[in-house]
Amino acid sequence: MGKGLKDDWKTSEATSLAVKKLVRKKVFSQPSNRFRIQKKNYSNQYFSLYNRRLDKMRVILQDRIQKELDKSDSQVTLEQIQGLTEQKSCIVIGTLYKEMPLKPTVLSEYAKDRALVPQPPRESFVSDKDTLFLEDEKGRISLAGLSMQGLFNPQSHITGMVVALKGMLREGEFEVEEEYLPGIPPQKERDKGKMEDNNNTFVALVSGLNMSLSSSTSHTITLLQQFLLGLVGSKQENQFQSNIARVIIAGNSFCEEHTDLLSISSNRSYRGKLADKEREKEREKEKEKLKEVEDVLTRLASTVAVDVMPGPTDPSNYNLPQQSFPPCLFPIPSQYSTYTSVTNPYLTEINDVTFLGTSGQTINSMSKYIQVKSVVELMEKTLHWRHLAPSAPDTLGCFPFYDDDPFLLDACPHVYFVGNQDKFETKLVRGPEGQTVRLISVPSFSTTSSIVLLNLADLECHLVTFDSLSSHLGR
Numbered sequence: 001m002g003k004g005l006k007d008d009w010k011t012s013e014a015t016s017l018a019v020k021k022l023v024r025k026k027v028f029s030q031p032s033n034r035f036r037i038q039k040k041n042y043s044n045q046y047f048s049l050y051n052r053r054l055d056k057m058r059v060i061l062q063d064r065i066q067k068e069l070d071k072s073d074s075q076v077t078l079e080q081i082q083g084l085t086e087q088k089s090c091i092v093i094g095t096l097y098k099e100m101p102l103k104p105t106v107l108s109e110y111a112k113d114r115a116l117v118p119q120p121p122r123e124s125f126v127s128d129k130d131t132l133f134l135e136d137e138k139g140r141i142s143l144a145g146l147s148m149q150g151l152f153n154p155q156s157h158i159t160g161m162v163v164a165l166k167g168m169l170r171e172g173e174f175e176v177e178e179e180y181l182p183g184i185p186p187q188k189e190r191d192k193g194k195m196e197d198n199n200n201t202f203v204a205l206v207s208g209l210n211m212s213l214s215s216s217t218s219h220t221i222t223l224l225q226q227f228l229l230g231l232v233g234s235k236q237e238n239q240f241q242s243n244i245a246r247v248i249i250a251g252n253s254f255c256e257e258h259t260d261l262l263s264i265s266s267n268r269s270y271r272g273k274l275a276d277k278e279r280e281k282e283r284e285k286e287k288e289k290l291k292e293v294e295d296v297l298t299r300l301a302s303t304v305a306v307d308v309m310p311g312p313t314d315p316s317n318y319n320l321p322q323q324s325f326p327p328c329l330f331p332i333p334s335q336y337s338t339y340t341s342v343t344n345p346y347l348t349e350i351n352d353v354t355f356l357g358t359s360g361q362t363i364n365s366m367s368k369y370i371q372v373k374s375v376v377e378l379m380e381k382t383l384h385w386r387h388l389a390p391s392a393p394d395t396l397g398c399f400p401f402y403d404d405d406p407f408l409l410d411a412c413p414h415v416y417f418v419g420n421q422d423k424f425e426t427k428l429v430r431g432p433e434g435q436t437v438r439l440i441s442v443p444s445f446s447t448t449s450s451i452v453l454l455n456l457a458d459l460e461c462h463l464v465t466f467d468s469l470s471s472h473l474g475r
Contacts, residue, residue: 207250310343
């Protein structure tokens, strides 16, 4: 945004009156502390995380298996991998590991450092040569006959999944006959009275602003602000805008260019090569960029409740869960009661509607190691796996938790969103026990100029696109 726009914002009486006239609908929000790290201890090994995951999932799978066996009067026994015997039908519970020849290794990083020819860049590392193994606390076994039987294949599975498999041991390999997944977790029933209160109350989902000093999206970001603040449109449209009770920004408020600038300040060898004037110039750019993002958040928080999640390009920790931005990063919006800096992943309840979302790292990482047709298909799979990021820590960095795995889904959300995606996708998933989940792939604003509005009453959502050329809002 140019300097003139900032001055207009501060001095325009019409703008001030417009903001005051917009009366927002009030909603009650109760963020969860599930993904907040209380004690940062990096001395733990990931073995404990995998064990906690397997222990919790085993209880869930044993209950499901027992129900299935009761229906069929089957006498199949539950065994550990170490206790398997040849030609005996049984069920075994464990964690999947997928061997992938195309999966990047430390050798590719070594090749880059040594100026050797690295592996060609790939969007997917899935191949026909992928093989699956099942592991528990005491053993590991190769899985055979999967593709031939057509039950499931390695391409549709990912490392870290906890499953139960029915089959038998033959010549040192376990031949799978049937697979049991944990299934969609139970869901809190919504209060019908609150559903009526939520009529025409909306939550706006935004991601990928990717704000930069050289950004070409400043005009559309201005339009977005004016739309959310109720500064554009007719009285009827302003009334609709006043029904937007909360805005969730799902990561990547900063662009990657800014992340590089921040890293310069902590890189001593790089700093030493720059002249004093160049270093000062870089610091000024950092300050300007932080101020630019802070101004946007301040304007939004002045009239609407805003939850801000960190993303992969934001100045936050790399490993999941990413922790909330400290108040010192955005001191002005932090003074507003309507501004909340939250974690990634983010779990909250808004007017009896449970929201669960990420800034995209989970889905973006898993999509390289599994064969799926769409983002929402992979999101639905994670519900059946009861895990947000089964591939962590194998292909996705995460904190080495010792006592628990916070990415496990103990309860089913009503809204499950993933930010910073290429395009908008949505699907309404219904579970076997009456669960209803709205899946939303939130497009990156910097590339699509679009946000998503969700109706809290019926969980219907639609796309709003901002056209900076004609200053037209399309819904």
